[in-house]
Amino acid sequence: MAPTSCSQGRATCSTRRAPSSTGWRPGTSTSYRREAGRSTSMACKALGDGNTVAMVIVNPGNPCGNVYTYEHLGKIAEMARKLGIFVIADEVYAHLTFGKKKFVPMGVFGSVAPVLTLGSISKRWVVPGWRLGWIVCNDPNGVFHKTKVVDSIKSYLDISSDPPTFVQGAIPQLIKNTKQEFFDKTVEVLRQTADICWEKLKGVSCITCPSRPEGSMFVMVKLDLSCLKDIKDDMDFCCRLAKEELVVVLPGCAVGYKNWLRITFAIAPSSLEDGLDRLKSFCLRHSKQK
């Protein structure tokens, strides 16, 4: 689905194997009976083809900072059921939400369509870089077992490099003993820095932020090149910003959005304010004279 704004995040279709190889076909009875939304339905149908086996959703979203509602996730599950595909839910930013919408795990719709959920310690527990996560099957109807998807995933575990043993050793402590206070504090800092981003970006003339981030650690903003006198595109913008102001943002082209920028706000409030002030001076310096 190619979004016109970033508020919706993205769903992508995986086209590795034909659906017949998973052997799964939509059932007739589901616990969730809402009709799938027309636009989602049409966009998904347009993306998929006869080889499509799964839909990938990232919730809360990187790069857009979007959070899906229960209703929206229900429509996704219903759509997957209709298409006879499963859902891969990347939820490494689970529970990192600070807007009105609470995080809802896709797995609650596992009886509508089978769901493979990905999780990680890197975001919620703030242990980035150690590559330790998990895959959970939310599949009360046993589709993944029947179709040997679980066996296939297990066989891949043998060829991937293992995370360091000391991180593996820390997992029981980490899961059992991390206090709610720690999670609350992380979300509170993200709420504060998301607000700083939202407010400060309003004062940057060549940048528009279409929707306030509600989760994860990122926001996508649109670059208006017509206001800038000597910047070619998003990549040029980011390279020169890094060189001139020592501020790093991701060019949108890296995540499929030409002339957008991804800004992360997972940083101390004072550093974020400084970074956004530098971004503003950079834009002013490169602005066309009025």
Ligand SMILES: Cc1ncc(COP(=O)(O)O)c(C=O)c1O
């Ligand atoms: C959406 C998403 N999924 C997965 C990952 C990978 O997480 P990990 O640090 O556990 O490898 C990231 C990391 O940035 C991410 O943004």
